[in-house]
Amino acid sequence: MKKDVVIIGGGIVGLNCAYFLQKSGREVTVIDENDITDSTSFGNAGLLSSYDKTPLSYPGVVTNTLKLMLKGQSPAIFHPTISPKIYKWLLNFILNANEKRTKKTMMLFEKFGELSLQFYEQMIKEHNLDFDYHRNGMLSVFTEDKSYNQKLKTYNYVDEDRFKILDFDELQEYVPTITQKAKGAILFKKNAHFDSRKVMNELKKHLEQEGVEFILNERVEQLDIRNDKVKYVITSNGNQYRPNHTVMSTGYQTLLANQCKKDLMMTPAKGYSITFEMPSELVPKTSTLFNDLFIVMTPRKDSVRLTSKLEIGSDDSKVVQKQIDSIKNNFFAYNKSFDMKNETTWAGFRPLTPNDIPLIGRDENIKNLTYAMGLGWLGMTFAPAVGSIISDLVSNDKKNAQSDGVLLFSGFYQ
Template structure:
């Protein structure tokens, strides 16, 4: 049986692309090597941080990371590796950490982040999807005096619609666990958050009811290409044919390599801790501890921490030492409270060196499209990416004819 579209990968980008392709009238099949119950999208903090959040590769990131390493608080760990691509990635990451690149990236984040927020809100209203969605802003907390002063220099004007610099009493309203060791906090009002697990399950259930086919726990091992066209996919069980194919496999690049694409991406291991806590200590909105790279997000039934950025690791197991490190860093600046019914998770984020996703049609293979490299911002941009890829495929556009691809694809940065 020949299908219309096959999407390889059932993360948030794959599901959002399936959502818009299905709405356009296409018959869509999603194939994933797992059960879509524990992917990187499930472990996401749920913070939709398109506004006033610097990218990973910002000016001063190397020096700031070294300072935190000396204090034993650095979220970043770089493991020795024999893979030269890791060092190529690191070199490009450092080159991207400049003022000009950061300014451009943040402008793109705002453009496509706002599009995504509006699309999420449309999904909720039109399809009655329960995402536990809140557009209550993002609390940005600073534990280092220098980084707080630097941020205040950038926000030395008044814009009540965009941000508010909080005094100590206001900080405690938003973060009741805060101690006097915190140097300052800014509420950035345009951001939102939701429950990433709930989003994934709601979207999957909706797509199944809408007729999207899911083939789960089946890994695609190879792609057969003839005359600049994908002929079929091969798994250990079956051969699959379609008119068009989308590779959205997160950090895994093997299929792209088989198609001649050496994607400049590296897997970065991250952690989350999901737990229950007393209401009196719960944050009012999603909170990012800038200098610690810890995000704390309240949800309907629990709270989630996310943190850590391990480069060069292939260990898929939860390392208890890293869990304890996250807690230690957090409670250095917060009152102690009991974390009940803790659930630990770890997974790999697909990071590009300049925080820009790798999206668009293949230059040579005419019926192949990529939706890759969203890193820690998959949830933030997935609906926008889904509409961009749907426009390319449904209208049979070349990359050169899509302003969005030319603006927001790492293939053209």
Template sequence: MKKDIVIIGGGIVGLNCAYFLQKAGRQVTIIDENDITNSTSFGNAGLLSSYDKTPLSYPGVVTNTLKLMLKGQSPVILHPTTDLKIYNWLTKFILSANEKRCKKTMMLFEKFGEISLQFYEKMIKEDNLDFDYHRDGMLSVFTEDKSYEDKLKKYNISDDDRFEILNHLQIKEYVPTITSKAKGAILFKKNAHFDSRRVMSELKRHLEEIGVEFILNERVEQLDIKNDKIKYIITSSGNLYKAEHTIMSTGYQTLLARQCNKELVMTPAKGYSITFDMPIELKPKTSTLFNDLFIVMTPRRDNVRLTSKLEIGSTDPKVIQKQIDSIKNNFFAYNESFDMKNEVTWTGFRPLTPNDIPLIGKDEKISNLTYAMGLGWLGMTFAPAIGSIISDLVANDKTNAQSDGILMFSGFYQ
């Protein structure tokens, strides 16, 4: 079956690549091993944190993580493993945790995050998509004195358009459940949040309406490569698809990349979410990051979602109750008790690169293959910017060197 452009993977990045390519006049087919109703993108916090949010590999991350481990509050879990690739990733992660790298990453976050926010707002307005989108900032709550003091030193300036340091009464107005144990909070005004499940559902519906083809519950098992081109895409059902161009957007899964002799420096990191109902008077006013605990609490139209945990070295796809209990214990150590009604738990794997920079761009040898991977916990934050970059690259037949977006924001060139 001959296709124009095939995107392997229907997460938020794959859907955005399809969105922009279809608008550029290409015929797009998305192949996904599931039915796109419970992917990692669906379990996302929905926090669009492109402004004033440090990357995972920030200076002092190792020391801070060890301190939280001693207190029993660390969100990071490293499982013993014999996989040397994980230790290679950890080494690169630690080397990336320096001031120079962090400053550069935050500048890139801001540039491409703003591009994404504007695209989301355009989709809402022009395509009439309901994302439950709110650009009302991100509240960063600090539970450790040192981290709060360090942040205050960095924001010892006057910029009312960008941030506001809140007193305890103001914090309580934003997070009614917060206790006096919280050390302080800063409202970063340029960030936004939405309902990730609604975004995925709305985007899929819209893409179907504009002609994008979905082939679901069909896993791509093999890429038949001849003369430096993908000749056929072979699926678990035995179907063969011939595409003019293939975009690999397979999340944390790297089997197909390895078939292309491409070793991606990326590791799956298992994360969790708890979605629940709570009294409206207790809901936070905006998406709230408990900075030292790596817990995000996001209000949605119908419920609230908590996300947390970063398990490295796990391959278990099941929800582990021990981890859910740990998230709750850490959260309620700084929040008043309330019932999480109609609770739904979820877990999934995020594709993490060592420096939070995505792996995007054309393969250097296989002429009709492009990668759109490695967005980690920031897939929702950057997906439209990535989709636009990939569309421009493929639809206009550019090389990586001709794309400013690839040169600036691809981990292949960092």
């Protein structure tokens, strides 16, 4: 079966690639092994942290993580493994935890994050999509004196459009459940949040209306490569699709990339979310990051979601109750107790690169293959920017060297 552009993977990055490619005039087919109603994108916090959010790999991250481990509050969990690739990833992660890399990454976050925010706002306006989108900032709450004081040194100037340092009374207005154990808080005004489930459902519905084809519950098992091109995309159902171009957006899964002899510097990191209802008077005003605990609390139209944890080296996709209990214990150590009603838990894998920079761009040897991977916990934040970059590459038949987006924002060139 002949196809124009085949996108393998229907997460938020795959859907945004489909969105921009369809707008450019290409006929698009999205293939996913599931029905894309419970992917990693659906479990996302919905926090769009383009501004003033440090990457996972930052100066002091190893020391800070070890201290939190001793207190039983560390979000990071490492499962010992015999896989040398994970240790190579960890080494690269540590090497990236320096001041120069952090500053560069945060500049890129701001550039491509703002572009994504504008794209989201344009989608909402142009297509009347309901994302439950709010650009009313991200509140960063600190539970450690050291990290709070370091942040205050960075933000020792006045910029009322960008941020505000809150006193405790102001913090309580934003987070009514907070206790005086919190050390301080800063509201970063340029960030946003939305309901990730609404975004996925609304975007898929819009794409179907625009003629994008979805082939679901069909796993791509193999890429048949001949004469430096993807000749066929072969699925578990025995179907063979013959694409003009293939976009690989398979999240943390690297089987197909390995077939293409592409060793991606990326590892799966398991994360969790808890979605629940709580008394309306206790709901936070905006998305709240408990900075030292790596817990995000996001208000939604009818619920609230907590997301946390980074498990490295695990291949167990199930929800582990011990980790859910750990998130709750860490959260309630700094918040007043309340009942989480109609609680739903979720677990999934995020594709993490060692410097939070995605792996995007054309394959150097396979002429009709492009990668859109490695966005980790920031898939929602950067998906539209990545989708526009990929569409520009494919639709205009550009080389990586001709794309400023690829040269600036691809881990292949960082």
